[in-house]
Amino acid sequence: MRPLFRRKPSAQEAPSPQNAQKHLERPSAQDIFEQVANNARQELGRSSTSLAISGLAGGIFMGLSALGTAIALAMLTPKGTEPTGTVQLIAKMFYPLGFIVVILGRSQLFTENTLYPVALVLAERKHLWKTLRLWCIVLPFNVIGALAFACLASRTNALHPEFVQSLGNLGLEAINHPAATIFWSGVMGGWIIATVAWLVSGSHSITGSVMIIWLLAFVVGLGSFAHCIAASGEVFTSILTGRAPWMAFPTWFLPAVAGNICGGVGMVTLLEYGQVVVGGDADAEALPAHNKEETTTDNAQ
Numbered sequence: 001m002r003p004l005f006r007r008k009p010s011a012q013e014a015p016s017p018q019n020a021q022k023h024l025e026r027p028s029a030q031d032i033f034e035q036v037a038n039n040a041r042q043e044l045g046r047s048s049t050s051l052a053i054s055g056l057a058g059g060i061f062m063g064l065s066a067l068g069t070a071i072a073l074a075m076l077t078p079k080g081t082e083p084t085g086t087v088q089l090i091a092k093m094f095y096p097l098g099f100i101v102v103i104l105g106r107s108q109l110f111t112e113n114t115l116y117p118v119a120l121v122l123a124e125r126k127h128l129w130k131t132l133r134l135w136c137i138v139l140p141f142n143v144i145g146a147l148a149f150a151c152l153a154s155r156t157n158a159l160h161p162e163f164v165q166s167l168g169n170l171g172l173e174a175i176n177h178p179a180a181t182i183f184w185s186g187v188m189g190g191w192i193i194a195t196v197a198w199l200v201s202g203s204h205s206i207t208g209s210v211m212i213i214w215l216l217a218f219v220v221g222l223g224s225f226a227h228c229i230a231a232s233g234e235v236f237t238s239i240l241t242g243r244a245p246w247m248a249f250p251t252w253f254l255p256a257v258a259g260n261i262c263g264g265v266g267m268v269t270l271l272e273y274g275q276v277v278v279g280g281d282a283d284a285e286a287l288p289a290h291n292k293e294e295t296t297t298d299n300a301q
Contacts, residue, residue, distance in 0.1 A: 032202040033119065033276045039201065040120035043113070044130045048137055051108060055138040058107035059145020061098055063233040066167055067153070068094025069221065070234075074166035095221025096214040098230060099193070103200060103213055108138045110229055110257075111193045114264025122273045139257070142229045150236030164241065171238030173224065174231045175252040182226050182252055186259020187267070189225035192216050194264035198272060226256040 027035075046054075072091035077083040083091070102109050117131040153159050153167055177185070196216045203209045220227060235252055238244040 027202045029272065029276050032198060033123070033272060035201040036116055036198065036272075037120045037123060040116040040127075043108070044117055044120070044127055044134060048133070051134060051137045052141045054106075054108040055110075055141030056145045056148075057105075058102045058109045058138075059142040059147075059229060059232070060149050061101045061105070061107055062109070062142070062146060062229050063098065063149030063153070064101055065095045065098030065217075065221070065230045066149075066170060066234045066237075067163075068097045070167040070170055071163050073169075074160075074162045077166075079162075089222070092218060092221040095230075096217035099196070099217040100210055100213050103196070104206065104209060108142070109193075110135070110139045110142050111190055111227065111260050111264055112197045113138060114190060114261055115194045115197045115269050118265055118269045119273060122269070123277065139228075143232055143253075146229060146232035147236050149233045150240055153233070154237045154240040164237065167234055168238040168241045168243050171231070171234035171236070172243060174226065174235055175238070175244060175248045179251070179255045183255040183259040183262075185224070186226040186228065186256040187263035188223065188259075189220050189227040189256075190260030190263025190265075191267040192220050192225065192263075193227065193260075194268035198268055226252075226259060228253060228256040228260050231256070 043051075069091045072094050073083050073087065076087040076090060099109075101107075103112065113131075113134060117127065117134055121127050121131055154164055159167075193216075196213055199212045199216075200209045203212060220230075232249075232253070235244070235249055239246055239249060
């Protein structure tokens with residue numbers, strides 16, 4: 001049985017960036033799982049200060065998803081009317097912006113961390129407390145970052161009033177659902193974003209990563225699936241503009257977080273762990289390549 005995690009090549013063994021692009025074979029599930037685990041080790045090794053600052057940045061940058069969508073809705077919707085289906089489709093094309101910036105910029109995003117450290121915990125049966133430490137730091141600072149974005153958007157003259165109103169409307173749409181609906185919507189959102197993190201770990205290029213993030217995050221926005229960080233800036237804006245009470249945030253946030261965790265851990269991390277470890281992908285050996293010369297010799301004889 002080969003080890004679950006292969007030895008990482010040294011600096012002398014590692015291929016140069018130029019040669020690396022010559023070996024673009026499709027990674028196996030184990031290859032992706034190993035990359036996920038390596039990412040987790042890097043994140044769990046960061047100091048609490050580093051995680052807090054990165055989480056704060058992630059929360060602020062995620063405001064780009066709400067900002068792009070809100071501006072497009074405001075500009076494309078005539079005053080006094082509701083946005084049509086076509087307008088909403090176009091506006092949701094800007095929803096992946098925050099995810100692209102945060103994921104490629106390696107800022108901390110809570111929903112990504114339902115995959116990386118959890119996969120490492122399952123594989124090595126340790127690092128549980130470090131994972132809980134990471135969650136307990138990243139999640140609050142993501143929320144603080146979202147609040148900072150909402151304050152900038154609603155309490156300054158940075159945005160036109162119609163853009164602020166559009167941003168608040170998105171927040172009202174997010175909180176205007178029962179807790180059960182928010183939870184199951186969060187399961188969908190957590191599942192898709194954890195899938196993004198998994199696929200990006202197996203991507204060979206920045207361009208490929210951008211396409212993966214954009215396509216899947218677009219589905220999250222199009223379906224209005226609950227994402228505990230992406231929509232926090234919208235909800236805070238509706239609160240800061242006096243259109244919703246402060247209690248609306250925890251009432252929406254808690255089921256959204258629970259759903260995101262269940263979707264990310266249950267529908268991605270556990271399934272991929274099952275595929276690689278329980279299902280035996282880590283032990284599987286490829287069939288030998290077909291040798292045409294041997295076949296020709298055998299036929300001749």
